[in-house]
Amino acid sequence: MSWFALVLPLVTTIFIAVMLYLMPSITRPTLPLGVSIPQERVGEPVIGAAVRRYRVGIAIALAVSVALTFIFAAVSPVSAVIVPIFVLLIFSFSSYWLARTSIQRAKAAGHWYQDVPVRLSGTLTATSTHASTPIGWYVASTLLLTAVAAVGVSVYDSLPETLATHWNAAGVADGFATKSVWSVFGPLLIGLGMTAFLFVVARLTGRIPMRRVADYGAEQQLAMQQLMQQLVGQITLVIAALFAALSLLAWYAPHNVGANLAVGIVGPVLLFAVIVVFLVRQRRIVRQGAAVVAAAGVSGAGTSAGSLPSTAHRADTPDDDRFWKGGMIYLNRDDPALWVPKRFGVGWTVNLGHPGGIAIMTIPVLIIIGVVIFATISPN
Template identity: 30%
Template sequence: MNVVLIIGAFDFGITAMVGAVLQFVPRSGLSSPSIAFGVRIPPDLNDDPVILRQRRRYGGTLLVITSVVSLLAGLAGALLDSAAPVGVGVAVLCFAAAALWARAHRAVSQAKDAGNWYGDLRQGVVTDTSLRTSPVRFPWWWTIPSALIIAVTALAGVVVYPDLPVTLNLPRYSLGETGYLEYPTTVWSAFGLVFGQVLLTVLTAGMVVLVLRARPELDPARPRESAARYRDYLGGTARAILGIATLLDLMLSGLSAAIWSGNRSGWLLVTIVGVPVAASLAVAAHLVLRVGGGRRRVSMADAEAPTGFVRRDDDRHAMAAGLFYVNADDPAVLVPSRVGGGWTVNLGNPRFLAGVAATLAAAGVAAGILALL
């Protein structure tokens, strides 16, 4: 009974946390103050009645949906004795948030066109060349915890491997239940999650490298202030990404230990997965609430009088309610995202398209080789 309650609480808690994160996505503190529901706007119109009304509609409707879906996910998890309902609940919340976002985007875009918001405003762009000559450094120290976790897990696996049974029970998740399948004990089946840790850490480090070289969102009205804020934001984001990777590596270590020991305890599985996932969401929430959008205060030395310029209206490159960015003339691969904050890829960049094609080709070749073995 206690395990059932724990699983139900897990489903309810994770679903509610995701809903809470989605609540803050359209807030101006997370993204640029010149973006409202994916629409580029003059910063002084961020509190326009149309925008405020859409924020209230988005937040209020999503709050009701989150409450209902979280409760249903918790009840389903307890009745089915499974953590699977949390996936369904999160998917429903994401779909609902996307629909509400699209409705608000359309309303703000129509108000912008009808009111000619940009009118005779002076539009401009600004760049900070010091981001190339003196870039924000990669926080190597933040990769040490992940490296230690992987090393300890691999060493533990090497120690227990000779005593493992001839088959291992690996979990198989499906809607409403968690089952187990038996696989022959090999290096791949026993150390699969360890290899996953290595891949996760490498990919995360690569993501941080790309983020540190992404095109910044700088304010032409206060270029020096926005550059200082962006550097602060960049450093905080890089550390948060590596911190989340550490938590996920810890989760994979726990799952490896459960597989090697043959422990199928439901509460243990929920703890191994739930604690790191909840901590990762907390780190993400801290990032968007405390660091979000690079809007922290800067020192008096960086303060400056406004130049009178506003960010350039570039809505023509934003697709799908601001979710995607397509601009073949923009050399940047990563560009500021219009949804919540952070960055998104430039789907029109030839280098990105070539990289995706090469990755898919390599994956196809690898799958073909494995199928022939």
């Protein structure tokens, strides 16, 4: 058994499980498990019970997935990576679905939104305040990929006629292709394409008006958008570095097991680290907003523009559960907003009822198809 075939899926599985376990604490209190509720119902016992059941389900799913990792690592390293994560996601989603159903039933039976004042807050017209796109991350990504491409051009003639294009979980090259422009520069071209796409998405995210909910203040909303901009930029640079490293490995050290394993470990660890830092900073913003609400509620004083009003004087966000499929996918053809805050998770998601949302979701699929085609080039 390769230690890499055991450690990588274990680390990945545990990280995903921890993220899912913490998700109810990261999302807004008025959206427990993706169900919209009035602010006055945040402390309902049924919600706490549902969240506990969800987390018990995550813990059970993790235990099963870890056991499967040890079983498959001894017989099939590829299965050790795929099967436990697949099982974890299936069990976790089932736990999520069952737990949120209990909240929905209590909400419907108790008519929680009856006589509750609601207000849909949104910025659907041009404003002078936008989240700035940290262009430095994308410039660094482009320069890195371009520099590696220049190296590839300089060594192209000296490269062997057969190049490694895939490595197994043990770090051993097991896929090869005849030398060509695509086999040599394909990963770099894909990396450049993803960099351009993520930059466009980030730019649109910062410039296109977004839906703002009633229980988010303007300052809190802007801080969240800036944080998301940083996250996308950092992920872009990590992805570019991975594609650059894979290209260099294929050219200089296709059979260096240690180097291949190092890239396989460092890449996911960097992505995990970026996401963890984002979650810590995001949680801090949410808590700061909650502190403003609490302070305003105690003082009973009015609030200035951009701050959060007290709970007693705030309208709730309208109940729009019918537009959210499973609390995760938003589809509303009558909503002019392209970007809306996620119901379960952090950041924003696209409105699939908007033509622009369909386009944004289609492009990554095409990129993934290109990656798959490159990775499955028939070996010689």
